[in-house]
Amino acid sequence: MARRARATRGRPPEGAAPASPHVARRLPFFEVLDDEQIARLEAQVDWILEDVGIAFRDDPEALRLWRAEGARIEGDTVRAPADWIRALCAKAPRQFTQLARNPARSVEIGGTSQVFAPVYGPPFVRDLEGGRRYGDIAAFRDLVRLTYMLPSLHHGGFVTCEPCDVPVSKRHLDMLLAHMTLSDKPHLGAITEIGRAEDSVAMAEIVFGAETMAEHCVILGNVNTNSPLLVDKVVTEAVRVYCGRGQGIIVVPFILSGAMGPVSTAASVAQAMAEAMMVCAYAQLVRPGAPFVLGNFLSSMSLKSGAPTFGMPEPVVSNYAIGQLARRVGLPLRCGGSLTAAKIEDAQAAYESADSMHSTMLAGAGFVLHAAGWLEGGLCTGFEKLVMDADRLGGYQKVLAGGLDTSDEALARDAYAEVGPGGHFLGCGHTMRNYQTAFYEPRLSDSENVESWEEGGAQDMRRRAHARWTQMLRDYVPPPIDPAVREALEAYVARRKAELPDAWY
């Protein structure tokens, strides 16, 4: 029957995965910590906030505000009562909307919503035909186009690769223009220097208008603390630029356990919580109610070389745990992603990415950066990896959004009246009513028999992924945009490029 039915039905859109602007989670959260573990971890967080302290360095303005609000300052180290820090964190929204240029693509971040965004930051790109090379603006634009087209990526992220052929001082302008014109999904802005953050917010204002931005989050920055226990002015300036305008900020301690934190998952998780909560508190002092995403990026280490490792049991457990702690603080979480240390899209890349992403999904992370495209510990964006990961994200989306349906229709009692012992359900009424939406079917998985697969050229998944993304780029149609907005954006970029010096580092 299934084979007969084939001819009469077309291929469902993107493997029967409902396209939606974000994941509305129905799957329960995995509560991995017991009460004692929670108490011990939260006591550790409080101890870091109150006794160990966190340094705010090279930014007198940040220290001034902390001092004015009554924190205890010694040198550049800030210590504060944990209750007060928690109360400040409670001012941030548990869930907020990031508007997209296309309102149908606006996302909810936090609560039971989950948002998937691509890899952020690699200086290199790789594809099956072109090999590994420095990222450039052409590759960047193609990655923005692909992200726009992939239904399981809800958000554009920002630096899907570094466009290394554009001066460092100006590339944020080209990246912003690409996100704002080649896609209509929401995206992040620049943070590396205060002027670049200001350009990001200014260009967002061209798209959305000052009035909308006064009331809504339309752009966020994503910035790392300098773990351990150090917040530099890149962070505090980005907070002031983004949150000062009512926009959002994602603050991420990156902790390689044993280097930037103790060689212990529990200690690293608590340290990350303390660092991010301290910056959240700072952001709420700057602007009460500013949207804030509590970040976590925890990696294990190779005993052979000290290199970071991904998809390993320690970060898997940390993802489970950090989700529970973040929900208790009431902040949206960013953690995990489809992470790997593999250099190419081989089985290692997929094993590590899947275990990392499966645990990220269970963590309930409201915002998942690096959900697709990451290779080489984040040094390289893989074109094949991007579409392969996105294919799997459709499956995670179905797990999260579907949970287990136990409705009358799902229990299918009428089918048992039609089908007896040893029979088959292929043609029964319940099957005919439901088969088209029953299964997620990723485009890049080949489930045919070995003979069919060999007839098709015995292509591995990487080869199939290459065919897919190159075809997608041929099919790409840019989303509509108001010509006046496009012209204003282009004029802004031209003006700022003329003003800024060429700097390559």
Added chain:
Amino acid sequence: MARRARATRGRPPEGAAPASPHVARRLPFFEVLDDEQIARLEAQVDWILEDVGIAFRDDPEALRLWRAEGARIEGDTVRAPADWIRALCAKAPRQFTQLARNPARSVEIGGTSQVFAPVYGPPFVRDLEGGRRYGDIAAFRDLVRLTYMLPSLHHGGFVTCEPCDVPVSKRHLDMLLAHMTLSDKPHLGAITEIGRAEDSVAMAEIVFGAETMAEHCVILGNVNTNSPLLVDKVVTEAVRVYCGRGQGIIVVPFILSGAMGPVSTAASVAQAMAEAMMVCAYAQLVRPGAPFVLGNFLSSMSLKSGAPTFGMPEPVVSNYAIGQLARRVGLPLRCGGSLTAAKIEDAQAAYESADSMHSTMLAGAGFVLHAAGWLEGGLCTGFEKLVMDADRLGGYQKVLAGGLDTSDEALARDAYAEVGPGGHFLGCGHTMRNYQTAFYEPRLSDSENVESWEEGGAQDMRRRAHARWTQMLRDYVPPPIDPAVREALEAYVARRKAELPDAWY
């Protein structure tokens, strides 16, 4: 520091994963169903047991026993009060020990213990150099040797490939002899025909003695129902042979949703529960207290061809759910595994296997067959796949057995006295005390930088896996065995081979 320390320490054994005879789970279970979902699913199970019924076909002896015990029989369909079936299931142990020939390798099955075993049943084998070919007894023996050597495989399984060069009527003897002499891990026995099951138990008796077998489980059979709703005499005869001697049985409904069950995860899960519970009840009528493992093998389907698909969201959710239901019935569970429809060990194989196995781990499955080596929807055993999957199983074992350690040592407060803001923990006392056991390091993941990887020949994981298993076979040393036992086993096999006709199907 990490690089300096390298020279002074040897490579820890198998990536710092503690070798243990089975996984003693500390990670909490993932309780995915709410009370209403549980009630609806259990009502569906009861409805199948009481109203729909399950056929016991071609085995008058089974029907005779059901009738004598008071079940309602119409034709060959057995219906029974759900309370009675549940009460019978409650006679099976929640947890039991399967003795191994080497007592240090005896396993606990059920409760918070989890046991990983390799793929079962493929007629084909594949390796990177030899390609795809029919399995033979030489390949079978190599697979038994590798399973013996892999620390994350606790159990030998049984048909790691079909030895197709030995007559069907006799190959169980060669397989049993290989498991009993080339390995000292626990294993399963044959079920395809009653005489083969009897040979399995008889050979186990040579190894363990009748006295031990009267008191302990030393061998189990693994047998599928004929879903939907049909139990044939292969099942009931295997139950009588194994359980009749106080040995164990694993009973597995294999349901391709939409074919052998409704095109619905919830309905397929409930049907599988009902089928397995009915056979468990039968086994407890045959021998109260017989060790029983409730099996589940649920697959989704390709809309293109009707082919089974693996690692997809529907079976992922079914794994989460079935674990919770099995715990409520109080039976050890077999489900999931490292499953894939991929033909080779490419990224598809790894993505699908990881999502399948991650959810299997969370399901709390007490016995995981197909935990390593499976390709092509179970048609082919991959030599590279076996060692690749086993590498990942070490990580799952650490997740399960470790949970999150929040002891004082794990919280590492002394490290913060040594390391200030922006410093590093590489050389601090806490790191020196803990780094050797902090991280699981799988042997087949390459986490070095791209330059080192290229210098090493740019080998993908599959190539590295090939080097590993071929080296393992060169290093293989058989476990010691009492020469008298070996001679008795060989004599049994020789005698039975002389008695049995050569049959090739």
